[in-house]
Every structure is written in C-alpha cells, then in structure tokens.
Amino acid sequence: MTSYIAPRKDMQFLLQEVLQAPRSDIPGYGDLDEGFTAAVLDEAGKVAEEVLAPLNALGDSEGCVLENGVVRTPKGFDAAFRAMKEGGWTALDCDPEYGGQGLPYLMQSAVGEIFVSANMAFNMYQGLTHGAYSAIHTHGTDALKAKYLPKMVSCDWTGTMNLTEPHCGTDLGLLRTKAEPQEDGSYLITGQKIFISAGDHDLAENIIHLVLAKAPGGGEGTKGISLFLVPKILVNEDGTLGAPNNVSVGKIEEKMGIHGNATCVMNYDGSKGWLLGELHKGMRAMFTMMNEARLGVGLQGYAVAEAAYQNAVIYARDRLQGRAVTGVENPSGPADPLIVHPDIRRMLMDQKSFIEGARALTFWGASLIDRVHRLGDQEADGLIGLLTPVIKGFQTDKGFESAVQAQQIFGGHGYIEEQGMSQFARDARIAMIYEGANGVQALDLVGRKLAADGGKHVMAFFELVKAECKAHDGDERMKPFTEALKAGSKQLQAAAMYFMQNGMKNPNAALAGSTDFLHLTGHVCLGLMWTKMAKAAYAALDAGAGDQAFYETKIATGRYYMARQMPACAMHLARIESGADPVMALAAEAF
Amino acid sequence: MTSYIAPRKDMQFLLQEVLQAPRSDIPGYGDLDEGFTAAVLDEAGKVAEEVLAPLNALGDSEGCVLENGVVRTPKGFDAAFRAMKEGGWTALDCDPEYGGQGLPYLMQSAVGEIFVSANMAFNMYQGLTHGAYSAIHTHGTDALKAKYLPKMVSCDWTGTMNLTEPHCGTDLGLLRTKAEPQEDGSYLITGQKIFISAGDHDLAENIIHLVLAKAPGGGEGTKGISLFLVPKILVNEDGTLGAPNNVSVGKIEEKMGIHGNATCVMNYDGSKGWLLGELHKGMRAMFTMMNEARLGVGLQGYAVAEAAYQNAVIYARDRLQGRAVTGVENPSGPADPLIVHPDIRRMLMDQKSFIEGARALTFWGASLIDRVHRLGDQEADGLIGLLTPVIKGFQTDKGFESAVQAQQIFGGHGYIEEQGMSQFARDARIAMIYEGANGVQALDLVGRKLAADGGKHVMAFFELVKAECKAHDGDERMKPFTEALKAGSKQLQAAAMYFMQNGMKNPNAALAGSTDFLHLTGHVCLGLMWTKMAKAAYAALDAGAGDQAFYETKIATGRYYMARQMPACAMHLARIESGADPVMALAAEAF
Structure with a gap:
C-alpha cells in the first residue's frame, strides 16, 4: 500500500522564493502571499492525503465497469468527487462570473499536482472538465456559456474531449464523424469516437462532450473540421435536464493503467450539438483545449513520479539489505537500509532532481500562461508556445523513467501489484502517449514552434x-x-x-x-x-x-x-x- | 493480437558468417554446418510461431490460478508443453548420458531466444528446469543425477530456484529457512520462500525445488548457506513417485506481467531434502544456476524486444497517418504509412540496432560458455564472468526501453491491452529485476569482476x-x-x-x-x-x-x-x- 504527502514546502519555495509571486506584476498575484498559498496548499494536501490517495490502489484494481449501458466508477470515487466539489477544488481558477474562484492558473497547477500525485485516474474526471470549460469559455456564445459553464465549474456536469476515431488519432484530417446543420442552428452529430477519457461515469448528472466533426462545405482535411458541444442529456431552457441525446458508450477499453478512469468508445447517433467557435475552424478551438491539456499532461509526468519517489524513499530507508561498503551504518540491525548504497542513491537523486526541476518548469510555465491571460503578454505567449511540447514530451518521458526507477528500488517487490509501484509505472506510461504522442510533440517543437x-x-x-x-x-x-x-x-x-x-x-x-x-x-x-x-x-x-x-x-x-x-x-x-x-x-x- | 516470426536469417548470419561456428575449434561446433543449424532454427521457429506465440496473449489475460492448493496454468499451456517435450526442445544442450542431445549452449541460446520471443512466461517453465538441471548436473552426486536428471531433461519433472524470502532477496546472508540433518543423510527443510517462478503448476508430474537453507554449524551470513534438492513429491528408489513432501503453495503473486508463469510463495514444512554440493558452500552451487540464469535473463531482454519490434514494424507499415514531409508517398491512400516519418524511423532503428547487437553479444557469450565447458578455457571463463552482468543488466534495461518504444509507435492503441503491446512492456519489465536487480549487476561488475x-x-x-x-x-x-x-x-x-x-x-x-x-x-x-x-x-x-x-x-x-x-x-x-x-x-x- 502506497502513501503520499503533499510537498508543501517545496511548492512554497517555488511560489514565494523562486517565482516571488506576490511581487509579480501579474494581476491577481498580489494576493498570493505566503499565508494564503500555504493555506491553499495545506487544505489541498489534506484532501489529497486523506481522501484521494487512499482510493488510488483501489481504483486500479477495481477499475470501471460498463453494465447495461451505464459506467460504474470504483467504490468510493463518488464520495471523493463530492468532497472535491464541496471543497470548491473544481473551481479554483475558473471565471467568477460562472461560479469560479478566479485564482491564477499557477495555483491551479500547484493544487493540480497534489491531486494528480494522490490519484491520477480520479483527477482526470475534473481535469477533462476543466479543459472543456476552457474551450467553451473561450469559444462559446454567451448563451452557451450561461447554460453550461456554472454546472461545469461546480463539476455537477463533467466534460470530455472527443478527437480520436478508430482510424485516426494524430491525423485528424481523416476523421469521419459528421455534423448535419438543422434549421434551429444546431447540428446532428453522427459517428464513433474512441479513447474518450471520462467518456461516461456515475459521478455527474450530465456529461458535456466536445466533439470534432465535419460539417458540409468545409473541404478536405483538417480545414473542414468544426468543434461541437454535445451534451449526454439535453438541457432544457430553464437549465433542468431533458431527454437523452442519443449518446451511448460502445465499450470501456482494457488499458495498461489509469484503470480508475473510464476510457470509452463513444457513439453519437444523430446527437444534437452546438457549434463552438467558427464553422470549419474547429482545430483552432480544439487547440485551446489541447494546449492546456498538454501542460496538464506534462504535470502528470512528474506528479506521478513524485508519488512513486516518496514511496521509494520510504522503502529505501526501511528495507534492510546488505552493508554499506564504507562501513556498517546500522550496527544494531541485521543489515543496513538500502539507502546507504550508492546505486540506490543515484536512482533517488535522479528522481528527486528531475521532479523538483520539472515542478519549477511547470510552475514557471503556469506563470507565463497567467501573464498571457492577465496581461496579454505576447512574448510570454510565444515562449509558452515553444515550451509546451517540451513540458509535455520531456516531462512525461522522464516522469515514466522516474516511476520505473522508483519501482526498481523495490526489487522483486516492485513487480508485485500489491505494493503499488507497478501502478505508478503503468499510470505514468499513458502520459507519453495521450494529448499527442511525444513524437508529435517533438515534431511540433522542431517543425513549428522553433x-x-x-x-x-x-x-x-x-x-x-x-x-x-x-x-x-x-x-x-x-x-x-x-x-x-x-x-x-x-x-x-x-x-x-x-x-x-x-x-x-x-x-x-x-x-x-x-x-x-x-x-x-x-x-x-x-x-x-x-x-x-x-x-x-x-x-x-x-x-x-x-x-x-x-x-x-x-x-x-x-x-x-x-x-x-x-x-x-x-x-x-x-x-x-x-x-x-x-x-x-x-x-x-x-x- | 500480436504475431511473431523467428528471425532465422539474422541468426544464421551470426552462426555461420560472424561466429563461423563450423570452423571453430570448440568440440561439437564442427557439426553446426549451415544446413543443420538452418533446420534446427526452422523447426524451433515453427513451434514458436504456431504453438507458443498464439498462447502469449491468452497466458497474459488468463494468468495462473491457485485452487484448493493446486496451481492451474492458462488454457493450452499443457498441450504446448507436451509439444515442446515431444519435439525434444527441452533437452537440446543437455548431457546425452541423461537423455539430452548434447548440442552446444550456442544452439540452446538461439532456440531459447525464439521461444522467449514467442512466449516468455511459458518458456520460463522449462527455462528454470534447465537452470536446476545444470546445478544438479554440476554439484549432484551420481545417485542424485541418475535419479532426477533424466526426468528433468525430458521436463516430465520441472525445476525451480528458491532463494528469496520475505525479508531478503539480494542479501541472502539473512535467510532463515532451516535444514536439519537426518540420520539417513538427508535434511528436513523448513521455511518460506517467495517469488518462486514456476513454483507450482499442472504441467509436470513432479517439481524439483532447489532450496537455499541454513544447516547447523555454518556460521553467520552467506557462509552458512547450503543448497538442497527438495522434490514436491518424494521419489521412490525405483523412480516411481511416492508420498507428498510437505511442500505447499501459500499463494500466487499478482504481478505486473509474465502472468502465464506462476510466481509462488512456497512453504516447506519439514520437507525432505538432499544436499547439493558441499555443506555450507551453497552460494557457490547456487551461482552455477545464477550465472546461467543471468545470461538467460539477458537473452529475455532483447528477445521480448524483438517480438515487440516485429509488431511495431507491421503497425508502422500498415497504419496510415499524416504525410511524409518530403512529399506524398502513398498517393492512392488517404495518408502515408507511419513508417515514412523520421521519428518513427528513429524508434524502429533504435530497436533494430539494439536487438541485433544484443543477439550478437548473447551468441558470442554463449560461444564463450561452450569454450569454457568444452575446452576448459580459463580466459574465456574470465571474459564471460566479466560480461555476464553486462549482458544481464544492459540488455534488460535496453530491452525494456525497446519494448516501450515499440509500444509508443502504436500511439493510444499501444496502451490498450487488446493490442498486446502493453504485455511486451510489462513482461520485459521483470527482466530488469529478477536474478539480481540491475543495480546488483552493476555492483558485481564494478565491485568484483572488474x-x-x-x-x-x-x-x-x-x-x-x-x-x-x-x-x-x-x-x-x-x-x-x-x-x-x-x-x-x-x-x-x-x-x-x-x-x-x-x-x-x-x-x-x-x-x-x-x-x-x-x-x-x-x-x-x-x-x-x-x-x-x-x-x-x-x-x-x-x-x-x-x-x-x-x-x-x-x-x-x-x-x-x-x-x-x-x-x-x-x-x-x-x-x-x-x-x-x-x-x-x-x-x-x-x-
């Protein structure tokens, strides 16, 4: 059984001493004084340590189940999700106009790391909602925003991103899902999407799917793609839930990891959808979600590694095996703890130095995002554009390596599921793949951003x-x-x-x-x-x-x-x- | 669903053109002419392709089950095991005096690679038997050899290695399993061993456990350790099976991979055992098994990577996604195959160049072993001693990386268990851990061998x-x-x-x-x-x-x-x- 303690002090060091947030010229940063950020991190830490982390292994072993068309999440996830909502953790950096707390994205990132470390699969339900929220917030009409955002900010309704189809992932120009325009300005969406994280579940009353599809007249390739908002259940004018919207789950995928999150095949069969952003310019709207998602995935890379590292340290201190080559260090015991051995140290230092460096890069990246959003800083925009594929690709490659190294410290015990180290490695693996496989990140960096x-x-x-x-x-x-x-x-x-x-x-x-x-x-x-x-x-x-x-x-x-x-x-x-x-x-x- | 084709031509290139086996001065190598080795590889290839590979995914998904004290292997394993026995594949390099075919270890390695690539978990049942065979062959009395080896060469009885206990793996000096000497020269073995691969199963009539234990008078630490032969079922003087020997399975471990192999907690409760080699010098006898096992694990490293690579190549050729940056290569299709993309090439070349290099190193290492065994060459002995931790550690680290890279080429599909690429990564992971975690290999190299x-x-x-x-x-x-x-x-x-x-x-x-x-x-x-x-x-x-x-x-x-x-x-x-x-x-x- 693994454990997790939020790295409050390391985070405070970054916020207060390295980034010196309260002294920044970014609007809103003035509020991030030491006492305030300490309180936020501490409260988030408590939720992560007491509510989310204890469910992590259970989510892995139990997984999600599709029964009679309904997806059931692992035991305890619903109560934990309620706790997250009630604590206001789903609304941290959201627009106060829709019920958010309006904190900087920097704080969202710090708190996000804590939740991901504690339970990556669980946190994806709200993480994807946040991505969908951002896309609607940026590209939706006032009417759509008023209708959907308050419920998404509170996570009464969750969100998803629907890009991939069986024959295309990276190459979205090939997609076949169709959108037929209706007289009332809406569209009917028909097609199949795969690998939809949090595609269906029992944690929310409604699920707001953002779906890429082709509407007539858009031409070939990615140019013809538009982004649509497609609710699982139609929402009446008064905000109450109406009829089901012909959205169904084909199956849940059996995956290597993140078992606690339902990865679904989604079928849209003439489901009613509303255009987000401009017609035939869905790729642009989609990238609002993707860029945020990529930073979030880069964060997952080191956040899972942090949880794995913490457990490796505990094991390396406790497990007695062999003697230090420079002389016995634990004379009263039958052997010295693993941590005396230089090669164990090497592995721990690899992990520690990567994780703390990646955390600093992620927080700095988040402050650049705030600079863009709150100051309209074009240079920051260019810089974070350049760094996004690096944060995503480098941090997830190294994060996986790091989790594998943490597992290695456990020897044979690391390979046994009961110990929980395998889960960290298996969970971390997905981050190298989704939101654009890391090879695609490298292509984005060298082929476009550079x-x-x-x-x-x-x-x-x-x-x-x-x-x-x-x-x-x-x-x-x-x-x-x-x-x-x-x-x-x-x-x-x-x-x-x-x-x-x-x-x-x-x-x-x-x-x-x-x-x-x-x-x-x-x-x-x-x-x-x-x-x-x-x-x-x-x-x-x-x-x-x-x-x-x-x-x-x-x-x-x-x-x-x-x-x-x-x-x-x-x-x-x-x-x-x-x-x-x-x-x-x-x-x-x-x- | 994955597939596998034995790399006959690459192997022949090594045997005939690089190592030029028939022209070697090693006794027995004269028989390894082109026609002979081609025939052996081809027959082994057919068994691997037609019998073993089709069971690989099934072994993973079904796993082994402990029911009423009896371990059941996955469906089809028993028939496949019979096919291996009937084809004589379990006896390739064993001593003809005990029913073996007396071929060089080089051929055992080539054929071994083919079987491991096709089904690593399955091949461990005979692989561990081979290790136990070697230890008995080297250290057993004539009586023990006559009694046990013929049945082990045929794999009517299989073998295991029992080293690890809950509180000690690497540091065997801490072990607690006890051996009490009996009047008849045998010992009563009592203790618990964990992580015992192929510890129990339904593929053989009897299982011959080699168990490290402490007999009285041996002193502290590894010096007091002896190696014992402990059959699951006692063998009568006439070779028939007698009474059970108080050997029981505590549980089967849930592991990250190699699910088709039963990893058992073994309990010995006054089980009758016979000393192998000298009293209190069990570590030396154990290393006979370990060194062979380490080379075998180094082989697993690249053999699993080979299977993963083959499937990555197929996928990279078939999957249409994006266009070549240097101009369309598949104008009649909606997109070009993945293999046109430089970063996909990089990953395939990384895998291919590692695997073929590792195969050459492994075959060369096997020829050094033959040189030691068949010519008593001391220089070869020193060299393979130096290279053993390298073959084990480097090839399994890189083999895992390679399998992960193959999985990466599949994008999201690589993360779905149905595709089979996750299994290669999960299976390959254990090779970095067992038979001495790779950090221990590095310690052996730098601390002893160098x-x-x-x-x-x-x-x-x-x-x-x-x-x-x-x-x-x-x-x-x-x-x-x-x-x-x-x-x-x-x-x-x-x-x-x-x-x-x-x-x-x-x-x-x-x-x-x-x-x-x-x-x-x-x-x-x-x-x-x-x-x-x-x-x-x-x-x-x-x-x-x-x-x-x-x-x-x-x-x-x-x-x-x-x-x-x-x-x-x-x-x-x-x-x-x-x-x-x-x-x-x-x-x-x-x-």
Whole structure:
C-alpha cells in the first residue's frame, strides 16, 4: 500500500522564493502571499492525503465497469468527487462570473499536482472538465456559456474531449464523424469516437462532450473540421435536464493503467450539438483545449513520479539489505537500509532532481500562461508556445523513467501489484502517449514552434538563459550551475543551427533529430530552473533564513542535476548532428 | 493480437558468417554446418510461431490460478508443453548420458531466444528446469543425477530456484529457512520462500525445488548457506513417485506481467531434502544456476524486444497517418504509412540496432560458455564472468526501453491491452529485476569482476577491441565502425582508470558510477559486435554472396548504432567522472 504527502514546502519555495509571486506584476498575484498559498496548499494536501490517495490502489484494481449501458466508477470515487466539489477544488481558477474562484492558473497547477500525485485516474474526471470549460469559455456564445459553464465549474456536469476515431488519432484530417446543420442552428452529430477519457461515469448528472466533426462545405482535411458541444442529456431552457441525446458508450477499453478512469468508445447517433467557435475552424478551438491539456499532461509526468519517489524513499530507508561498503551504518540491525548504497542513491537523486526541476518548469510555465491571460503578454505567449511540447514530451518521458526507477528500488517487490509501484509505472506510461504522442510533440517543437515568428521565441529563450548566467558572474558558488547551463545552452544553439543549415534542403535532417532536440531543450530548461532555485536557496542562506538544511538540500540536488543529467545534452547534440542518413537509410521493406 | 516470426536469417548470419561456428575449434561446433543449424532454427521457429506465440496473449489475460492448493496454468499451456517435450526442445544442450542431445549452449541460446520471443512466461517453465538441471548436473552426486536428471531433461519433472524470502532477496546472508540433518543423510527443510517462478503448476508430474537453507554449524551470513534438492513429491528408489513432501503453495503473486508463469510463495514444512554440493558452500552451487540464469535473463531482454519490434514494424507499415514531409508517398491512400516519418524511423532503428547487437553479444557469450565447458578455457571463463552482468543488466534495461518504444509507435492503441503491446512492456519489465536487480549487476561488475584476477579480464577485453579495430586499419568502409568503437573503448578505459584512481580511497566513487559503467561497457560491447557484423557483411558483399539487400541492411543498421547510440558513452563517462559527491551529498533524512 502506497502513501503520499503533499510537498508543501517545496511548492512554497517555488511560489514565494523562486517565482516571488506576490511581487509579480501579474494581476491577481498580489494576493498570493505566503499565508494564503500555504493555506491553499495545506487544505489541498489534506484532501489529497486523506481522501484521494487512499482510493488510488483501489481504483486500479477495481477499475470501471460498463453494465447495461451505464459506467460504474470504483467504490468510493463518488464520495471523493463530492468532497472535491464541496471543497470548491473544481473551481479554483475558473471565471467568477460562472461560479469560479478566479485564482491564477499557477495555483491551479500547484493544487493540480497534489491531486494528480494522490490519484491520477480520479483527477482526470475534473481535469477533462476543466479543459472543456476552457474551450467553451473561450469559444462559446454567451448563451452557451450561461447554460453550461456554472454546472461545469461546480463539476455537477463533467466534460470530455472527443478527437480520436478508430482510424485516426494524430491525423485528424481523416476523421469521419459528421455534423448535419438543422434549421434551429444546431447540428446532428453522427459517428464513433474512441479513447474518450471520462467518456461516461456515475459521478455527474450530465456529461458535456466536445466533439470534432465535419460539417458540409468545409473541404478536405483538417480545414473542414468544426468543434461541437454535445451534451449526454439535453438541457432544457430553464437549465433542468431533458431527454437523452442519443449518446451511448460502445465499450470501456482494457488499458495498461489509469484503470480508475473510464476510457470509452463513444457513439453519437444523430446527437444534437452546438457549434463552438467558427464553422470549419474547429482545430483552432480544439487547440485551446489541447494546449492546456498538454501542460496538464506534462504535470502528470512528474506528479506521478513524485508519488512513486516518496514511496521509494520510504522503502529505501526501511528495507534492510546488505552493508554499506564504507562501513556498517546500522550496527544494531541485521543489515543496513538500502539507502546507504550508492546505486540506490543515484536512482533517488535522479528522481528527486528531475521532479523538483520539472515542478519549477511547470510552475514557471503556469506563470507565463497567467501573464498571457492577465496581461496579454505576447512574448510570454510565444515562449509558452515553444515550451509546451517540451513540458509535455520531456516531462512525461522522464516522469515514466522516474516511476520505473522508483519501482526498481523495490526489487522483486516492485513487480508485485500489491505494493503499488507497478501502478505508478503503468499510470505514468499513458502520459507519453495521450494529448499527442511525444513524437508529435517533438515534431511540433522542431517543425513549428522553433521557426515560428522568425525564430523569435527560441532566441528569447536563449537570451533568458544568457541573462540568468550573467547575473551570477563572479559568484563562485553558482559556477557549477552556470557553467553546466552555459554548456547545455551552447549545445542547444548548435543543434538549432544544425537544423537551420540542413533542414531547409532536407526536412528529414531536422525531424530525425526532433526527439533529441526536445530532450536537449528539456535539460536546458531544467538546468535553468536549477540555477534559479540555487540562487534563491543561496539568498535564503545568506539571509539566515530558517531551515538551513532545506536550502542546502536544494543546492545539493541541483548540483546533482547539473553534474549527472546535463551531460546528456552533448549526447543529444551528437545524435542530432549525425543527421538524417542513419535514421532514413533503410527502405521500408528492410525493417 | 500480436504475431511473431523467428528471425532465422539474422541468426544464421551470426552462426555461420560472424561466429563461423563450423570452423571453430570448440568440440561439437564442427557439426553446426549451415544446413543443420538452418533446420534446427526452422523447426524451433515453427513451434514458436504456431504453438507458443498464439498462447502469449491468452497466458497474459488468463494468468495462473491457485485452487484448493493446486496451481492451474492458462488454457493450452499443457498441450504446448507436451509439444515442446515431444519435439525434444527441452533437452537440446543437455548431457546425452541423461537423455539430452548434447548440442552446444550456442544452439540452446538461439532456440531459447525464439521461444522467449514467442512466449516468455511459458518458456520460463522449462527455462528454470534447465537452470536446476545444470546445478544438479554440476554439484549432484551420481545417485542424485541418475535419479532426477533424466526426468528433468525430458521436463516430465520441472525445476525451480528458491532463494528469496520475505525479508531478503539480494542479501541472502539473512535467510532463515532451516535444514536439519537426518540420520539417513538427508535434511528436513523448513521455511518460506517467495517469488518462486514456476513454483507450482499442472504441467509436470513432479517439481524439483532447489532450496537455499541454513544447516547447523555454518556460521553467520552467506557462509552458512547450503543448497538442497527438495522434490514436491518424494521419489521412490525405483523412480516411481511416492508420498507428498510437505511442500505447499501459500499463494500466487499478482504481478505486473509474465502472468502465464506462476510466481509462488512456497512453504516447506519439514520437507525432505538432499544436499547439493558441499555443506555450507551453497552460494557457490547456487551461482552455477545464477550465472546461467543471468545470461538467460539477458537473452529475455532483447528477445521480448524483438517480438515487440516485429509488431511495431507491421503497425508502422500498415497504419496510415499524416504525410511524409518530403512529399506524398502513398498517393492512392488517404495518408502515408507511419513508417515514412523520421521519428518513427528513429524508434524502429533504435530497436533494430539494439536487438541485433544484443543477439550478437548473447551468441558470442554463449560461444564463450561452450569454450569454457568444452575446452576448459580459463580466459574465456574470465571474459564471460566479466560480461555476464553486462549482458544481464544492459540488455534488460535496453530491452525494456525497446519494448516501450515499440509500444509508443502504436500511439493510444499501444496502451490498450487488446493490442498486446502493453504485455511486451510489462513482461520485459521483470527482466530488469529478477536474478539480481540491475543495480546488483552493476555492483558485481564494478565491485568484483572488474578487478578480478588483477584486472586481467577487462584488459583482455580491451585487447580484443584493439585487435578488432586494428584488423580494419586502412579499410575506409569500416571507419564509421572502428572510429566510434575506438572512441567508446577509450572512454571505457578512462572510466576504469577513474575507478582505479579514486575507488581505493573511496569505494563510493566507483559504486556511484557503477550503473553508468555497466551501460558504457554494454555500448562498447555492442559497438564491437556491430564492427564484427559489418566486417562479415562487407565480406559477403565482396564475395558477391546472395542477398545483397540483407547485407546492406546489416551495415546501415550498424552505422545507425555507431552514429546514434555510441554517443551515450561520453555521457556515461562524464557522469562517472563527476564522482561520489553529487550522489552521496544528502543525508538519508534529506530525501
């Protein structure tokens, strides 16, 4: 049985000391003083620790069941969902006009991490609702917003995203679901969607499906796609529930993990739907959901790893096996705890330094989103656009690796379902796949984001890194950070240069290195984050701030990342510079 | 539903052209002419393709069940097991004196790979029997051998290894199972063992357990351990089965994968056992099983990856999604197949170049074992001792990564159990854990094998690499191979040097880099294998040998490995040279 404690102190360190939220010029950040954020994190932590985490293993073993067309979630999920609603946790950063609390997205991310760590599958029910809320909020008419958003903010009704069909996932231009316009301005939606997370369940009175479909006259490919709001149950003018809307569940998929979330085949059979955003411009509206979802998935990557890590630490401290090579450390026991062994340390440090770096990157990313939404900052918009595929792809690849490493520390016990470590690995695996498989993220980064607006955003990123390094010129203590960061940044620039020089005449020369570029960028981002964290930790130590051991641990963890993870940058660059030939040499038949 | 075709041609290339088995001086290799090995591989392939592979998914979904103290294996396993026995596949390299066919271990490995790829969980029933056979064959008295081996060679009786107890796995010195000597020279064994693969099942009349236990007078720790043969059912003097031997199954573990194999808690309650090897020297006898088992697990690493890869190739060719960035390749279809995309290629090439390199290393390792057993070659013994943890650790880490990559190519479909790709990843996961978790392999490599016999074996390995590179001096075509191999070898030597210079005064300086050293060695080994394979392929092309495309594919696959995988060597060296400080900086409480 696994356990989880919300990392309140690490989060506070980021919010108050690294990002210094209350001193930010972003509207609303002034309220995020130390006492307030501490209270929010503490309350969220209690819900996660006491209500969500105890249901995590049960959700995995019991799973969701389809009986007579109705999906039943695991025991206890309904009560927990009620607790989430009653605590107002579903409405944190939503628009106060529709019942939300209007907090910054930064706080939504911090609280979101806590809930995902405690129970990823459970949290998806409200997570997807939030994505659907955002799409409706951005693209819906006032009438649609008034009718649907209050109930979605409270999670009385939940939401879904319906993109994938059996024959197409990434390539949405191939989709076949049809939308026929009706006289009253609505559409009738017909088609089959698969892999719909939270597609049906017993936690809410109604489910608001956002469905991509083709309406007549839109032409071929993705250009002809529109986004529709399709409720499971029709909503009357007075807001009460009306007749069922011909939406049915074909089956629940048997998956590798996230068993607590119902992944459904959804059938729409002339279901009534309403257009969201412009006709035939559904891809744009859909990306409102997708970008938010991608950041959310990047968060899942390290949030699951955090839960796995916490349990690995407990096991490594408790399990007595072997003796320290440098001399017995537990003379009164039959053996020393696992944590004395250097290779166990290596694995724990890998996890710890990744997770804390990824948390910093995610929180910083969330603050960029707030900057966009609350200040209309175009530079922040470009930067977060560039970083979104990195946060999604890098953090989920590494998050899975991290969960697998945590499992490894348990030895044979890690492979037994009873211990719960297998679940973390199996749950973390999906994050590399959904909301755009990580190869698609790499393609987005190299094929679109890198050259967007004349390469302006990546240049801005390099300037940021340069300025950060420059700020510590002459500070000997910061050298292990700035030197590794400079080296990584230089390698990243060389990689971008290679793409510029070779990608024009042979696009494969860039795309063959896309995943390596994504990981190289990820390491430089985490190197930047560790530099910022080290700076904040030294500042606290210099000021004689309270918990000296906490700040020293931060610095040591960061030094580990710089010494042991940043060397991956050179490997990625070497791979990139080997070009397309090794990758594309074989004919398709030769595999 | 997955499929599998035995890679006959790739195996023949290794046996006949790279290892040139028939021309070897190892007794028995003269018989391994092209026609003979082709026939063996083809027959094994048919059994694997037609009998074992179709049961793989079913074994996973159905699993093993404990009912009224009896373990039931999945439907169809019994018929398949009979087919294996009747085909003589359980006796391939066993001693003809006990009914074996006396073939080299090399052939056992080739055939073993085929069976593991087709159905890993199923093959473990005979795989563990083989390990137990080897231990009895090496350490048993003539009487024990005559009584047990013929039935084990035929797999009428199967075997197990009983090491782990609830409180100890790696640290066997802690074990509590007791052996009380009896007047008749036998022992009564009492204790509980866990994680016993194939611990009980309905495929054989009897199960011969090899059990580590402590007999009186042996002292503390591993020194007091002895190895005992404990049959599930006692065997009468005339070879017929007698009374049950107080061996019972406590439960079957619910695991992440290999569901088709029953992993049991075994209870011994005064069960009669017979000493194998010397009293209080059971660890040595146990290592006979373990070393063979570790090579077998290293084989599982890439064998499961091979099956996953084959299915990923099929999917990448069939699934239409997106268009090639360099121009439409499938104009008559709605989209191009996945395989046109560079990042899909990268993943397939990663898998292909790893798997073929690992197969070469495994076959070469098997030939070293034959050299030891059939020629008493001490140098070969030292070399395979050095390479065993590398084959086990590196190949299972990479094999899992490879299976995960194959799963990734399926996108969302890879996460659905129905497709079978999740099973490959879940099955492959155990190989990183059992027979000594990979961290223990790294410890064995750096802590024991590297310095064994004054470092003689690692020096011999470096000489081998040097000679291989030198043999191609002046051959321009071989440069991409020899240059990358030289660079990797130099980095490996630098790492070994770092350990020598720092490990004496601080053992943690070596152990903190042990896993990186294991991976660095693995890459150099595969670089060496690819150099040998490229040489053989060029020789065949120069000689105008038949299938030109086959040899060109080999060379291109090797070039991929050298260009895109060997750069990992520098990263591992950089991590190693960062020393113990980053790894050991934190106090245990600081995690």
